Structures are given as C-alpha cells and as structure tokens.
Amino acid sequence: MSERLAIAGSGAIACGLAAVAATRGEVTVLARSDSSCERATAKVHSICERLGTAVNGNVTVSRDAHVLRDATFVVEAIVEDPHAKAAFWEDLDAHVAGDAILATTTSSLPVSDLAQASGHPERFVGLHVFNPVPKMDLVELAFPPEASPTTKQRARDLCTALGKTAVEVPDTPGFVVNRLLFPFLFEAVRLMERTELSAEAIDTCMQLGAGHPMGPLALLDLVGLDVSAAIGRTIDADVPATIDRLIAEGALGRKTGRGFHTY
Template sequence: MTETLGIAGSGVIATGLAACAARTGGHVLWARSEDSADRARVVIAKVCERLGDSHVAANVQVTTDLAEMSHASFLVEAIAEDLALKSEILGRLGKLARTDAVITSTTSSLCIESLAAASGRPECFSGLHVFNPVPKMRLVEVAFPAKATTDTRRRVHELCIALDKEAVETPAVPGFVVNGLLFPFLFNAVEYLDRTGLAPETIDACMQLGAGHPMGPITLLDYIGLDVCVAIGDALGLEVPHRLRSLVVEGATGKKARRGLYPAAHYST
C-alpha cells in the first residue's frame, strides 16, 4: 500500500482498522491518554494474532501525541459519534496534515459536508464508514463532499482495495445506505418487543430463521451498543424508543456492559 495511515481514535473501529492496515507497512494510531494507548496496543496485537499475522502489530505506532500524525498521507478520524468532538479533532488534523494528505471520518450517521468544513480541507475529505468487526466486514461506505477532488476519490477507493475492502460510493446523506435503512428497522423491533411482550430471543430467532438475518435485531442493538444506537438515531432524526434511552441512563448499554435489551443473565454464561 502506498498510503501511510494516521488513525485518530482507540476504540474498536480505530484498532480494527489499524490491525487490518498493519500488514501493509508502518502506520500511526493516536489515543487520548496513556491508558487508552495501552489498551489499543493490546487489542491490535490480539486482532493481528487472530488474523494469523501476530508479528505485524509492531507496524502500528501507538502514540498520545497528535503531532505524530503529521507524517501520514491518509488521516482517519475514528472517535465517538459526536459532531462537536469529531469537528474538533478534524480541525486539528486539518491544520497539521501534509498538504497532499487525504482526511477521512468513519462517521456512520453525521453530515459529511459539516465534517468536511470542520477539517478545513473539503477538497481532500471523505466519509469512510467501515463496519464492526472491521477485519471481517468487507463493506466500506464512502461518501464525498461536493468539493472533493477526483484525486481524493481515487485515493479513497484505492485505499479500500489495499485493505481488501469493497468500497461502495453512497450519497453524502446522514446514515448513508446501511444505517439509513437499518435503524428504523432496529427501533421498530424494540417497539414491537414492548408492544407484544415477546422475549428478545423469540424476535431474534424469527428474524434469523424466517428472514435469513445472521444476527437478530435485539442482539444486534446490544452488540452495537445502545448508547451508540441512541446517538445514531438522534443524528438521523429518528424517534428513538424510550426504552433505549432509559437503559442508557442506567448504564445498561448492551454487550459491552454485559446488560442491555438482554438482561445480565444472558451475558453471564
């Protein structure tokens, strides 16, 4: 791969992307704190090991100094799905980036034009929506602001090929294709759960066995994280089920908290 990645973030998307890129050469991942950096190193090493390339984890430099990103040719913002936070980081990246660098965001629901403007470099900006778990999911939704150059578009598509991903260019609208269609369905499943009193397992089994879904909607919501789902729903202007907001307030955010729409007992085994 000809690009050198600089990834801003230390969560599952950032570390998954870093692990996928590790086999292609040297890259940089930025974390906000030393604790986050330590956790990111552990996760990247584990993912690389699962991919059968444990030795390549050393190709990813994990740092807490954002200035280390200035050498990268391709910058990826991959922090929490919050417009203010993303805009702040993108603005900093735009100021330190090489003049020839492409700047991207892994947003799944926010306005591409707004993020591009925040970077100060809309001509070299792109949405780069990768899916979790990054090593397994081949789809990348790419979306461009109106000012994006032909060269920017080419390099984004070439990066996806180098990472063995399938890039699909989508309209630059919040939610793109997948989340724009998926979240109304997921929220409807929660409302159906409340309306009928069915067990989560029953709804999931029906959609898996009857509709061929690899994962039922209730399990998927817990897997994504209910806090993330609420944020995405708000960004898309959807009516978020009250039950989801209440669970998030309680700290029951799904699988990562070991309780969510499924009770704690479900995650105790």
C-alpha cells in the same frame, strides 16, 4: 498498501481498522491519553492474534499528534459527536502534511460539515467502515462537493488495498445502510415492548426465519445502545423508550456487559 495510514481513536472501529491495515503495512494509532494508548495497544494486538497474523510490529500507538506528520491518509474514528469531531479537525491542521487525505468514519453525521471544519474539503472523505471491521467487507464512501478526483481515487484505492468493497453513497444522514437498517432495528424493540416477547425470541426468529446472521436486538447491543440512539436521532427515527431506559441504567450493550442481552 501505498498510503501511510494514521487512525485517530481507540474504540472498536479505530482498533479494528488498525488491525486490518497492519496486515497490509504500517499503521499509526493516535489515542487521547496513556490509558487509551494501553487499551488500544491491547485491543489491536488481540484482533491481530485472532486474524492469525504476526503483524503487531506494524502498529504504532501514541498520544503525541506529531506522529501524524508522515501520514498520507489520516482517519478520524472518535466519538460520534459533531462538536468533538469538528474540534478534532480544527486542531489537526498543524500536525498533518499538506497533501494528506482526511477521512472520518462517521456513520450518520454530515460529511460536508466535517469537511468544512477540517479546512480542506477538497481532501476530505467520509469513510464509513462497519463493525467488526475485520469481518465486514463494505465501506460507504461519502464525499463533500469540493472533493477532488484525486481524493476520490485515493479513497477507493485504500479500500481496495484493505480488501474492502467501496460503494459511493450520497452525503445524507445515515448514508444507505444505517438509514435503512435502524428503523428496522427500532421496530424490533417496539415489537418487544408491545408483545413482551423476549429479546432471545425475537433474535431467534430473525436469524432462523429471515437468515440474518445476528438478531436485531443483539445487533443493537453490538453497535452500542448509546451510539444507536445517536444514529437514530440523526436520521430522525423515533428511538424506543426501552433504549433510552437502558442507556440511563448504563447498560449500553456488549461494551458494558449488558444491553438487551447479558454478556
């Protein structure tokens, strides 16, 4: 990997991407707090162990933004909230090299808006990786109109170095995968609401009858019901009442131990 990669965030996407990158070279993870640093360190190490490679020495986790100064490619992977992301990019400029590529892992927000917030749209890219990062080969690349040819090529080259397949997609809410996927996932929830079928029954039907590796309700749990609802509203899809009810109960899916299924 020719880029010196830095990733801001401590969630599943950030840690999964860091672990994959660590199999190719050194990577820095920027977390918000001491507790986030501890969680990110443990999570990245755990993923590295599952990958069967001794790459933990390639990962530096810190809460000090100064660790970004040597990065040539900075990836923001924080909460899917436009205000939080915009604030991150507005505050970052003093800590990043003038020729670094700036990327966001947003799954649904307008890349052009975040590019403008960064102050450097010519060096900006939407780098939508999928969870779990070590297993999912696709990266959706979305560029603002100002993105330079060099930015586009370096983004493609990074995906290749990480062993991913990059597809350039339009900067439209949800890009391609989520724009097509989430209406289907929400229809599975509405079917459950109408028929009182169990989550297990619906997921089994789609796994065995349609060849899906994971049922739609289990997939919503994996993504996180809060994140799923946010994506749904961004792409103007109707979010089922059951999802809002589970979110209000604190049942967000796998990350809280309960969603449509119990973990």
